[in-house]
Amino acid sequence: xxxxxxxDEFNVEALRQKVTAIAPDAAPAAGGHKPVELNPxxxxxxxxxxxxxxxxxxxxxxxxxxxxxxxxxxxxxAALPAGIAQAADLLAPLLVSACAAAVAVLLLQLADxxxxxxxxxxxxxxxxxxxAWTIGFAVQMAGSVxxxxxxxxxxxxxxxxxxxTLLLLALRQALAFGIRHWSRNGIMERxxxxxxxxxxxxxxxxxxxxxxxxxxxxCGLFDDRGSERSPDVVAGYxxxxxxxxxxxxxxxxxxxxxxxxxxxxxEERILQLVRKLWVLPVDIRLxxxxxxxxxxxxxxxHVGSVPMLDxxxxxxxxxxxxxxxxxxxxxxxxALLVAxxxxxAAAVAVxxxxxxxxxxMQKRHGFNNEVINVLKFRSMYTELADxxxxxxxxxxxxxxxxxxxxxxxxxxxxxPQLFNVLRGELSLVGPxxxxxxxxxxxxxxxxxxxxxxxxxxxxxxxxxxxQINGLRGELDSDEKIRARTAYDLDYIENWSLLFxxxxxxxxPIRLLNTENAY
Numbered sequence: 001x002x003x004x005x006x007x008d009e010f011n012v013e014a015l016r017q018k019v020t021a022i023a024p025d026a027a028p029a030a031g032g033h034k035p036v037e038l039n040p041x042x043x044x045x046x047x048x049x050x051x052x053x054x055x056x057x058x059x060x061x062x063x064x065x066x067x068x069x070x071x072x073x074x075x076x077x078a079a080l081p082a083g084i085a086q087a088a089d090l091l092a093p094l095l096v097s098a099c100a101a102a103v104a105v106l107l108l109q110l111a112d113x114x115x116x117x118x119x120x121x122x123x124x125x126x127x128x129x130x131x132a133w134t135i136g137f138a139v140q141m142a143g144s145v146x147x148x149x150x151x152x153x154x155x156x157x158x159x160x161x162x163x164x165t166l167l168l169l170a171l172r173q174a175l176a177f178g179i180r181h182w183s184r185n186g187i188m189e190r191x192x193x194x195x196x197x198x199x200x201x202x203x204x205x206x207x208x209x210x211x212x213x214x215x216x217x218x219c220g221l222f223d224d225r226g227s228e229r230s231p232d233v234v235a236g237y238x239x240x241x242x243x244x245x246x247x248x249x250x251x252x253x254x255x256x257x258x259x260x261x262x263x264x265x266x267e268e269r270i271l272q273l274v275r276k277l278w279v280l281p282v283d284i285r286l287x288x289x290x291x292x293x294x295x296x297x298x299x300x301x302h303v304g305s306v307p308m309l310d311x312x313x314x315x316x317x318x319x320x321x322x323x324x325x326x327x328x329x330x331x332x333x334x335a336l337l338v339a340x341x342x343x344x345a346a347a348v349a350v351x352x353x354x355x356x357x358x359x360x361m362q363k364r365h366g367f368n369n370e371v372i373n374v375l376k377f378r379s380m381y382t383e384l385a386d387x388x389x390x391x392x393x394x395x396x397x398x399x400x401x402x403x404x405x406x407x408x409x410x411x412x413x414x415x416p417q418l419f420n421v422l423r424g425e426l427s428l429v430g431p432x433x434x435x436x437x438x439x440x441x442x443x444x445x446x447x448x449x450x451x452x453x454x455x456x457x458x459x460x461x462x463x464x465x466x467q468i469n470g471l472r473g474e475l476d477s478d479e480k481i482r483a484r485t486a487y488d489l490d491y492i493e494n495w496s497l498l499f500x501x502x503x504x505x506x507x508p509i510r511l512l513n514t515e516n517a518y
Contacts, residue, residue, distance in 0.1 A: 036248050042240040045220055049253035054188040056215055057318040060114040063175060064105055070167055071101035071133070075140050078160035096143030104136030116215055120179050122172035133168055137161055189217040191254060193246065195273060196261035197223035197230030197239060204261045204287045205235035207306045216303055219253065222246040243276055250280045251369050257283045259308065274311055275450075281368050281457040284312040315492050316458050327497055328428045331504065332421040343415050346377050349403045356382030359416060363387070364433035367459045372425045374433055375416035379404025387435075411472075411511050417462045429500040430461025431488035445485075448478045455488045458495070465491035468503055468510040 038046065075097030111128040112118055118125050141157070182188035194201050201221055208216055220240040223230040232239050240249060250258070258277055262270055270286065277284060285301065285308035301308050316324055336343075347358045359375055366372035378385070384399040393400060393408070400408065407413040420426040426433070438445065446452040466487035471480065491499070 036242075036244045038245055038248050038252070039241055041238070042220070042245060042249055043252070045238075045240060046249050046252035049191055049219055049255070052254050053191060053256070054182060055318055056116050056188065056190065058322075059179075059188060060116070060119075061319055063119065064109070064114060067108070067168065067171065068101045068105045070171065071104050071136055071164065072097050074160065074164045074167065075100055078140075078157075093144070096140060096146075099143060100136045100140035103139050104132045107132035107135060116179065119172070120176055120183075122169070122176045125172070126169060129168055129172060130165065133164055137164065183215065189215050190256045191217050191219050192257040192259050193219050193250065193255055194221040194234075194237070194261050195223075195243070195246065195258050195277070197221055197225060197234055200263070200287075201230075201261040202235045204259065204306075205237060208303060209235075211303065211306065214303070216257075219255065220249075222249070243273060247276060247280065250277075250282060255280075255282050256314075257285060260284070260286045260311075262286070278312050279451060279454040279457065281314050283310070283314050285309065286311055314457070316495055320495075323497060324427060324500070325424070327500060328421050331428055332418045336418050339415055339418075342412065346407060346412055346415070350377055350379075350401075350407075353403045354378075354381055354401045356385075360385065361387075363436045365436060365456055365460070366425055366433060367456060369453055369456045371436060372420070372433070374426070375420055377404075377407055377413040377416060379408050379413050414462060421462060425459075427459040427461045428463065429491075429503045430459050430464055431455040431491065432464050432467060432484075433460035445481050448481050449485045451489070452481075452485055455485060455492075458492055463503060463507045464488065465499075465503055468506045470510070 072094075076093060108114060108129065111125075111132065113125055113128050113132070122129075137160075179188060194204060201223075205218060208214060208218065218237055220238055221234055222241055222243055222245065223239055224242050230239065240246075246258075249255075258280070260270060260273060262273075274284060288307045288309050301310050350358050356378060358378060360378040360380070361373050361375060363371050364374045379401060380386070380399045381401055386399070404413070417426055421428055434445065464487070466484040469487055471484045471487060491503075
């Protein structure tokens, strides 16, 4: 009886595999890559969504942390009158209070008390909050007895319990007010675009609007079909353009999700769509509310009760992005503390041996195809410098200074990019950013590899998986740019902090191979 479900689930995964299989070896789209200009109305809408919204997942995590610290703090304060004489005596009560706080937060998590609808309605959740707090309180009492530091009196226990109760309930009320305010002002929402039109899109919009406490903001619809099959306004939302225009729209606006309003059986059309859209750093979902196909429950995600099939997830999102940012800042600061004498010597050498500034700034593609200014030590004669990088540096290139040749071979010219990392424009590890006009021969990279811009779904890096696998230096052939793109996409799909750490520590070793660095 379960065989059809397994077959359906395989088809969903097979669709994802068909899309990603085009990555490094696919021929470019007919006519190559041509920028698409948004129509004025779509551009105006995109400008309204330029600001980053507050992620519900991030907010829920911050609330967990706040409640953990609150319960921990109340427990420690309650333990102080019980004979704490010196700082060392605080360790055991600290561990007990931390355990009590962790138990309470875990119970609230199991009770779905950190879901946005639950946070918006604290009066419906007070029993669950009280139950979790009471059990955490009991854990604190039992732990205090176990370490032979019981509370000093029944009155102190009652006061501790009452204060903790009032603080938790007050925090929940304040959060509910804040979330409602953020929702009304568009600060906390998931911004979605409907991909498709006509009746399927209308049915999807109506289904989403019927959800209580819906955090989805529909920004508009995009469809390639004409007005007869796809009217200009669907369920009150305007059609903003074609699928090609959607890619540009999603890069200008801070879009979180693309929802495809097509039947799951239209696999070929969905495949064509996703091949265009998967280069964007967004979640891509296939609406399944009207489908008669039934998949295994774990195949679905939901917006309220509206089922979605997950085709692609935004990489390195929410708390993963926080962990990566902390990793970047910590290691970048450490690297600057170690490398500042080398950087100072390089700056002096550049300034003393050729005219012009110490630093060279170049426009490169960053996250989501945004243009960023990347710092390097200047390695070329100022009058021969090529900020556009249309002509790649070659072996014994006469434009490169003697000092610059050493800096480039050793990759010391890249050290100023640590400041780009601290500014949040680069990550320590990621796909290397290429100059905006960089090309192989007479063709831009995207004309060689159709999925080239999928590299920009994450923040670019000072070093990367491709570089430690020998792909440094000049990209003078189609094979090299395809290979580099393949390694970059492999990094994105398999990212972890341990993977970053591995790449970071292998980088100095692999830099000893200077065969392609000039």
